[in-house]
Amino acid sequence: MMCIRDDSGTLRNGAQFSEERTRPNRNALCFNSTLYANARQMTANVSGTPRRLRPWYYPSLTVQIMIGLIVGGVIGWLRPEWGNAVYFLRDIFINLIKSIIAPLVFSTVVVGIAGAGALRKVGRMGIKALIYFEIVTTAALFIGLAVVNFTKPGVGVTLAPSNIDITKTIAQSHPRTLIETLVHVFPSSVIESMVHGDVLQIVVFAVLFAMAVSAIGEKGKPIIRAMESLSQVMFKFTNYVMMFAPFGVGAAMAHTIGTQGLRVLVNLGNLVLSLYLALIIFIVLIFGLVIFIVRAPLRQFVRAVREPAALAFATTSSESALPKAMQVMERIGVPKHIVGFVMPSGYSFNLDGSTLYLAMASVFVAQAAEATTGQHMGWDRQIMMMLALMITSKGVAAVPRASLVVLLATLNSFLPAGLGPIGVAVIFGVDELMDMGRTCVNLIGNCLATIVVARWEGEFDDERARVFGTTAEAELDLKSGDLAFADAVAQGD
Template sequence: MVERGTSPERAGLPGRLMTAVRQLYVQVLVAIVLAIVVGLAWPGFGANLKPLGDAFISILKVLIGPIIFFTVVQGLAQISNLSKLGRVVLKAFVYFEVVSTLALLIGLVVGNVLEPGAGLHASGEVTDQIAGYEQAAEESGGIVHFLQDLIPDTFFSAFTEGEILQILILSLVFGVAALLLNEKVPTVMRLVAEGQQVFFKMLGFVMRLAPFGAFGAMCYTVSTYGSATLLSLFEFVLMVYATALVFVLVVLGGICALCGLSIFKVLRLIRDELVLVLGTSSSEVALPRLLAKLERAGCEKSVVGLVIPAGYSFNMDGTAIYMSMSVLFISHATDTPLSLGQQLGVLVVLLFTSKGGAGVSGLGFVKLSATLQSVKVLPIGGLGVLIGVDRFMSEVRSLTNLVGNTVATLAIAKWEKSFDAAKFHAYYANPVLDDPEPEEVSAAKV
């Protein structure tokens, strides 16, 4: 019998189980486990479930553009002066470059010490599949093409095409204009605030489908690549995951410690988003919830709105680790040793090729192809060794990128004195967004 005043959720094991089941990360984890079983037992059926994962990601992408726009504009409108805007942008990009460069260096050091791929004597032959990646890399263009792509064809094309950087630039221009006009456009800003609330309410509805999306995506992965692929190149996969884990705990953990926070508390705070990314291999699916969650966890809206969207293209720590280690893996596997000077040359190229395109599963492989084409010191056919396990590398890239951008936002908010530690600890103790109910998932009131 439940005592008076005792919550049913706390009335023994059944109540605790029901409470756990309502948590999004638990639902997604269960879906992933079931997907692995289905994918291995009935691979033909599992491969046909790919549309479930694709549909979930597509629905979320519909919401990402407007949510970024409303969040950035509303945050900028609350900044009292443009000097603060300049400080936040400068600090963000200095942080991005320093930490992502450190991630590249760590990947190179680990690759040189542990020598992944040594003894494989792999062929450098360019297969049809490799040629496809090579063509995709060529079409992605260089730095000039990248800068040109920052300019949308029309105001709305950035939203229809889902280009995060273009949306961010439009949001910055619109937000700065609103800041300069100040109180002359109260109706517009009220619409922005209300629009943000509407889209977060829609997000709450969509997140109910997260377990189905993760189930479909993981079923396809396991069914397509099978148990043999899960075991092939296991050593290198484990090496990349271990390096990423060390980077998160030591480097990002050290940054958190400097800010007076625990990396373990940060990881627990975003556990829903981490599990969601694990199931879908796309960090983009976590972006809308992450914007709202960090704001509720004590970061000022203006900092969140600037750092998170920009970080999704310029602060890709997981991609940096993967690419630097993969370059050395191909070097060892194809018996093509790289001198220190050549490795430093590769590092310079990686500083550019590792940026942009976050959230797109498999794009890291195209970027790796672009890197090999740029340095021309390794056989591009060596990519064939990594094709079988790249799908599983996509997860570690996305997970590390997500943690890196979360820590970057907390750090920059702290250094900008735009972080409320008391609010963080209060939210950590009672994370409202951990409950996927749409009533709970809404934008902060203005």
């Protein structure tokens, strides 16, 4: 009989010792018997290829969201009055998502920086992120400028006075100056920042808080453990809220089609189509080039962003997709501290879709104004307008109707008095349809930014990316103790 000496030095029966040594690990990893049983089946098959855990007859969340979009669109088209009746479902979903953001972002940043000892990396990581943000948003501006000059959607559009009081719509807001933006990022009250959902202020406070936690050494360990638990709870809560996502996005689509229908595309269809053409070109050229340069795993990245991108598209809300996006980017191999820092910061400084939209919308109004003023805006003035947008488009995410605020302020500087508000009022009719596309691209851009910074820092986990979305991922999550992630994989998300 084979005997094995245990940790205390006592000789034990080999079979019994092996069984006793493995039992505690199994109990520690198995938060419920069903999930553990599933996880044990997550090994690779004979050929070594990981297998999917979700049964073929159980649709993924992406499929459920797409079904919700289609059903909602049909309801809004056939029964427009039903679109208004079910809109409250969209509001419930958005409110639930908003309740997740503050504790999730705060706990993720604190754990990522203080828990992982990444304090010295924050400054370097922030500089790299800002450099990438500026390069990509500048590319978005000039792609939008090129497409709008090629398709000329504003030619033939009349800038007639509108009944829409656009100044009331945007609440007399104005884009912040550089100094105002710098002052704004430092919160006077983190509670107020959480109430208003100001993600950038929450990130800044969380970074400073993490610095303080790291500075007190061992006494800060209980706080780190508490933040780790809070992060796991919020990711689990996100999984629960995502079950309601198909109903929320379906209600949002029913309302959009029911209230606006297709009639708004008759006069402004060229602008809408031009925007989506420009967004596709931007995704293929710029995002494709970035993915090639940083060697991002394309197939896994597409699989990771498809669900949060569908949420952002349907709800026209970046907030609705932020928790899910943070979760999947951690699962694909981006470290927690990079996800928690880069992605929320990107919602103020890396709005690729919104920046491209601003370039197109401003030139569209200038083209339409030419029939009224007889003045053609040449390339020199268009480039000057793009340079102005490079500054005014930064740090306005917290302003209501942020894109319209920036657009109106820019047009007032480059067009004769009175034409700016009229031009914005014309665009306002299709703004929600265009908002769907630009919000989706904003989300994809910020997800990609986390991979760029992670690769730049040499911290991207290629092994985790390789097994993302497969049954082997949940086995890895169980071993590392990421129960919320393992549960998400087990559900096929």
